[in-house]
Amino acid sequence: MQHDHDIIIVGGGMVGAALAARVGHAGFSVGLVEQGDIPAEPSGDYDLRISSLNARSLAFVKASGTALPEERSCPFRHIDVSNQDGTGHSLFSAQDSGMDDFGIFIENRTLQYALWQRLQQLPSVACYTQCAPLSTITSSTGRLLELDNGKTLSARLIVGADGAKSTLRELAGISVSSYDYHQRAMIINVETELPQQDVSWQVFTPTGPIAMLPLPGHRASLVWYDTEQATQDREQLDDEALKAAIEMAFPKRLGNLIRIVARASFPIKRQHAHRYIGKRLALIGDAAHVVHPLAGQGLNIGLHDADTLAEIIIQGRDPGDYLNLLRFECQRRAANQAMIAATDSFHHLFTGAKPLRQLGDLSLQLAERFPFAKRMMMQQANGLNPFKMR
Ligand SMILES: Cc1cc2nc3c(=O)[nH]c(=O)nc-3n(C[C@H](O)[C@H](O)[C@H](O)COP(=O)(O)OP(=O)(O)OC[C@H]3O[C@@H](n4cnc5c(N)ncnc54)[C@H](O)[C@@H]3O)c2cc1C
Structure with a gap:
């Protein structure tokens, strides 16, 4: 059966647009469905939504041929973590992990705009804006997506990158566990x-x-x-x-x-989808997981999902192959679960009862005394997981 696209991605935020750019750059036919309009060029003062992009995320974005404007991004080389009374303090330097910097801070809208600029240069990518999915069903070799603008599209794989309140996740009947901090x-x-x-x-x-x-x-x-x-x-x-x-x-x-x-x-919540995949369907980014933002990792792990899925798609023959999607789920669930657990423990260690806070202070002191542990923490935070949970 002939499909409209190899892959349809619902949600053209930073994660969805980054996946579209990467697989589009690799020559796959991609349809990107976004409820909003084409992002406008950022101008004026800096926007409120800023994110850190770590080494792996930056490498992934650049692998799609996307150019990020240096004048609107800020590299950072040190991360300084302490507690208010000064009993715990740890300074992490990129140099100690053999890197020039940890990554950059960039406005969300600047990253999204740069990715969309790239999408518009890619002949294999079609962007469907101002529309959203109404329903989805599987066919023998793919999946159909009915949109609220009267169109129905088909592809071998449909990816939900439509954020924490994902419609695609709901249409696929995938539930979530959530926690309000x-x-x-x-x-x-x-x-x-x-x-x-x-x-x-x-x-x-x-x-x-x-x-x-x-x-x-x-x-x-x-x-x-x-x-x-x-x-x-x-x-x-x-x-x-x-x-x-x-x-x-x-x-x-x-x-x-x-x-x-x-x-x-913004309210602080965490959320985790019970499954990341279905038949010819995958969830990435906030559609799959929302973590406490205190470690600045929510977008990073979303981009790591996109990176892993893109690698699997590029290496495989059928983007919607269930065994390949299972590989994606196994790899990313383990890494994301570890990040959810880490940010959750940080939250409870530093804002919990006094004995817990003392444990938190001790962890900072230990990180300072054991450079090996510090290096491992930094590699983890940079997506360069020493245990290779990619
Ligand atoms: C206060 C705060 C600070 C943060 N700081 C950091 C940080 O420093 N570093 C970091 O890594 N992360 C950070 N995060 C997390 C990060 O912002 C999110 O993880 C990231 O924005 C998720 O990107 P996404 O593309 O998955 O989802 P979104 O950004 O939510 O994008 C979803 C896209 O899908 C579209 N969409 C939604 N529904 C539909 C539909 N039905 N049909 C079609 N399109 C649809 C939307 O219009 C949007 O374009 C922070 C979060 C918060 C709350």
């Missing part, structure tokens, strides 16, 4: 007197971590995790009062703030 993350973009440098730091407090992600020049993205109530109260503050609250709570190393550029807050 009862925390919110307030993201605040600021202009600082000091130029921000190549270090990203995070300080654990009993109610949640506070973090600084450097942006080019005198800009930084601050992340302030706290209880839902405390965040809601903070949201009511005007810019001057919020600036004063940041200067009180954040370490002095941030330096004086010139102004608050933008702010918003």
